Amino acid sequence: MPFAHITGWGMYVPEPILTNEDLSKLVETSDEWIRERTGIRERRIARDTDFPSTMGAEAALQALKIANLAPTELDLIICASSSPEYIFPSTACIIQDRIGATKAGAFDLQAACTGFVYALNMGAQAIRSGSVKNVLVIGTEALSRFVNWKDRNTCILFGDGAGAFVLQASDQPGGVMSAVMHSDGSGADTLSLPGGGSRHPATEATVREGKHFIQMDGKEVFRFATRVMGRAVTEALEQVHLTTNDVQWIVPHQANYRIIESAAKHLKTPLNKFVVNVERYGNTSTASIPIATIEAAQKSQIKTKDKVVFVAFGAGLTWGAMVVEWTGPLPAKKKVRIEPYRLFARLRSFFRRVLRRLEGILARKEL
Numbered sequence: 460m461p462f463a464h465i466t467g468w469g470m471y472v473p474e475p476i477l478t479n480e481d482l483s484k485l486v487e488t489s490d491e492w493i494r495e496r497t498g499i500r501e502r503r504i505a506r507d508t509d510f511p512s513t514m515g516a517e518a519a520l521q522a523l524k525i526a527n528l529a530p531t532e533l534d535l536i537i538c539a540s541s542s543p544e545y546i547f548p549s550t551a552c553i554i555q556d557r558i559g560a561t562k563a564g565a566f567d568l569q570a571a572c573t574g575f576v577y578a579l580n581m582g583a584q585a586i587r588s589g590s591v592k593n594v595l596v597i598g599t600e601a602l603s604r605f606v607n608w609k610d611r612n613t614c615i616l617f618g619d620g621a622g623a624f625v626l627q628a629s630d631q632p633g634g635v636m637s638a639v640m641h642s643d644g645s646g647a648d649t650l651s652l653p654g655g656g657s658r659h660p661a662t663e664a665t666v667r668e669g670k671h672f673i674q675m676d677g678k679e680v681f682r683f684a685t686r687v688m689g690r691a692v693t694e695a696l697e698q699v700h701l702t703t704n705d706v707q708w709i710v711p712h713q714a715n716y717r718i719i720e721s722a723a724k725h726l727k728t729p730l731n732k733f734v735v736n737v738e739r740y741g742n743t744s745t746a747s748i749p750i751a752t753i754e755a756a757q758k759s760q761i762k763t764k765d766k767v768v769f770v771a772f773g774a775g776l777t778w779g780a781m782v783v784e785w786t787g788p789l790p791a792k793k794k795v796r797i798e799p800y801r802l803f804a805r806l807r808s809f810f811r812r813v814l815r816r817l818e819g820i821l822a823r824k825e826l
């Protein structure tokens with residue numbers, strides 16, 4: 460059975476920074492309150508030209524560059540997002556077109572902030588089954604578009620950005636070692652975005668009632684998160700007969716520094732084993748784990764052969780954890796240049812659209 464290795468990684472965050480100071484001009488809050496209760500100092504906000512697909516594609520191309528893998532070699536793209544571009548088509552398909560992944564299947568996975576852990580596990584399982592060799596897993600968010608900038612309970616928390624991993628099959632042991640996925644739909648109303656779906660299709664009334672904004676019972680989510688994080692880590696480690704002493708790094712979902720502190724306490728593990736960057740990005744949902752991991756890898760904190768745990772929680776309610784052995788690029792015979800694929804993808808997309816239109820005209824004439 461092949462092993463699923465993480466061989467490439469990439470991230471993208473939009474340039475505009477929104478500080479706590481800036482927020483205090485929008486709602487009644489203060490830098491001190493936000494830092495004390497959440498650990499967040501600032502977050503990135505998508506510009507009008509940034510979308511989950513554009514940010515996800517940038518992260519994906521970087522990840523492919525590190526993996527030394529052409530987009531045309533991808534078999535599958537799984538995109539986890541809590542702020543997908545549309546209900547359909549999937550953001551994964553738009554990314555597939557943007558990067559020119561000509562032979563890849565593509566779909567979105569919805570498990571809120573736990574989405575990246577779920578998606579990575581699904582990608583790894585597809586590789587283990589032998590049905591695919593190269594998988595791109597993306598977490599990408601423009602959550603700022605669903606934030607009520609008048610609600611101080613939620614607007615202080617969220618930020619935008621994207622992260623991507625390339626998973627590749629190899630006979631060498633390593634890569635994704637274990638994973639647990641959990642859910643409890645009885646807590647569905649604790650954290651939701653109720654408007655725009657088939658239960659509350661967008662109408663003047665739903666907009667008036669603010670149903671298109673994130674709704675959250677912060678205290679309840681906090682309690683849930685502190686209950687499940689430590690347990691999920693232990694469960695994933697037990698599957699491979701490891702303890703926290705055997706792992707070099709734990710990368711938790713970056714929602715709130717106090718939630719991470721509480722997980723460390725529950726696991727009786729020093730906080731310096733946890734990768735934390737919530738102060739600079741806030742909660743970027745599915746993108747938070749890859750962004751934190753990539754920054755730690757770029758600083759050479761996470762190194763080849765390190766055992767790393769990812770743990771996340773989110774709306775659904777969902778939660779999950781995963782143990783991986785960090786790999787890096789597989790040995791390659793030649794260097795793949797990724798940049799030309801960007802242009803190739805644009806041209807290919809343009810010509811396919813033109814061709815589709817022409818075919819449409821011809822078909823109508825024949826009728």
Ligand code: ACO
Binds near residue numbers: 612680715773
């Ligand atoms: N600035 C100042 N005061 C505030 C703010 C603010 N931004 N927000 C709330 N307050 C006030 C409240 O109104 C309340 O005042 P009151 O006592 O007069 O009623 C007081 O501060 C305390 O409020 P709490 O809600 O008790 O504050 P708490 O310490 O619980 O922190 C927070 C709130 C930060 C939202 C916390 O509960 C939290 O982080 N929860 C988890 C949220 C989360 O992680 N969500 C994402 C999940 S992942 C996903 O799937 C998207």
